[in-house]
Amino acid sequence: MLPSRVTPGDLRAMKAEGKRIVALTAYDRPTAEICEAAGVDVLLVGDSLGNVLLGYETTLPVTMEEMLHHVKAVARSARRSLVVADLPFLSYQADLAEALRNAGRFLKEGGAQAVKLEGGDRSAEAIERMVTAGIPVMGHIGYTPQSSHVFGKNVVQGRDVDAALTLLNDALALEEAGCFAIVLECVPREVAQAVSERLVIPTIGIGAGAGCDGQILVFHDVVGWGAGATLKFVKPYAQIGETLRQAVSDYARDVREGAFPAAEHAFTMPAEARALFEQELAELDAGCGE
Numbered sequence: 001m002l003p004s005r006v007t008p009g010d011l012r013a014m015k016a017e018g019k020r021i022v023a024l025t026a027y028d029r030p031t032a033e034i035c036e037a038a039g040v041d042v043l044l045v046g047d048s049l050g051n052v053l054l055g056y057e058t059t060l061p062v063t064m065e066e067m068l069h070h071v072k073a074v075a076r077s078a079r080r081s082l083v084v085a086d087l088p089f090l091s092y093q094a095d096l097a098e099a100l101r102n103a104g105r106f107l108k109e110g111g112a113q114a115v116k117l118e119g120g121d122r123s124a125e126a127i128e129r130m131v132t133a134g135i136p137v138m139g140h141i142g143y144t145p146q147s148s149h150v151f152g153k154n155v156v157q158g159r160d161v162d163a164a165l166t167l168l169n170d171a172l173a174l175e176e177a178g179c180f181a182i183v184l185e186c187v188p189r190e191v192a193q194a195v196s197e198r199l200v201i202p203t204i205g206i207g208a209g210a211g212c213d214g215q216i217l218v219f220h221d222v223v224g225w226g227a228g229a230t231l232k233f234v235k236p237y238a239q240i241g242e243t244l245r246q247a248v249s250d251y252a253r254d255v256r257e258g259a260f261p262a263a264e265h266a267f268t269m270p271a272e273a274r275a276l277f278e279q280e281l282a283e284l285d286a287g288c289g290e
Contacts, residue, residue, distance in 0.1 A: 005082065006042065006080060006082040007113075008113075008114060011041070011042070011201075011214075012181075012200070012201060012202060014202065014214075015200075015201070015213045020214055020215070021042065021181075021214025021215075022042070022215065023043070023204050023216035024040050024043065024044070025046045025052075025216070025219050025220075027045060027046075027073070028074065029074070031074075031219050032073070032074045036079065036080055036081055041082065041214070042081060042082045042084060043074055043082070045067065045071045045074050046086045046218070047086040047088045047089070047145070047146070049067075050066075052220050058148050059146055060089045062088040064102055064105065067086065067110075071110035074112075075111030082114060083114070084112060084114045084115065084138050087099075087103060087106070087116065088146075093119075096129055099130070100133055103133075114180070115135060116140055117138075117139070117140065118140045118141075119139075120167075120170025120171070121169065123139070124173050124174065124176070125177075127139070127174065127179060131177070131178030131179075138179060138180060138181045138182065139174035139177075140183040141157075141171060141183070141184060142167065142184045142185040143155050143156070143186035143187075144185065156207075157187055158188055159188055168195050168198065171195045171199060171203075172198070175199050180201055181202045181214075182195075183204050183206065184206070184208040185208065186206070186208070187208040187209075189210065190211075192209050192211050193209065193212075196212050206233065207232070217235075221234045222234070222236065223236070224236040224241050225240040225241040
């Protein structure tokens, strides 16, 4: 019997009961299976895959087709976790009808159970259209990577009173529009807690302190698999990157030194077939010498 799928309603119930929500990004089958085995509640197929997997400097170049490719892989592999697909840049901002179609593709073609998009009050109309069509939507405010050129070096959002109140109003607008949860990214913990206390729907923090109803991080950051310095809000639980680098280095050394493959890594012919093969080779070699 398959495990019961986590639903948006379950997340709301978890908030009401004071249970913390565990979320992680996932971009492929192995990651999804590891997260499922650990009981992760939400798997976000984030457009951060552009930075993490595809080599882009930002999330902006990521396309719908690239996202769908990875959403399908995760959705095929997850049986319990709620799979949320990230709508990439310009897939929902320009036209409401296009936004609805793209969100629907993630459910219809990708197999996800919900979508996520960035922006506060400005995204409310698109969210309402999606929710009305039966598409669960997760919001995302604070630092929104698709607006990285606007923010510049100002990563933390909501540090002054006006900005903090704007975040609160955006969160309330997203709840009113029908979001089932909101990601709060790089927000002062005082602001994140105030927002969380005033919403019925759960907040999921990333760099937003312990006052949120749940937490999300990029899988590769959690396991220490990737380049660059560890961000302030990340706690690495392993150093898989170093383990992988050492494994590949050892493999390259063994190949160059002739230590791999050894006899135990090779297949052999049955003795009778080998004898006949060697006989055939001997006759071929003799013929070549004539």
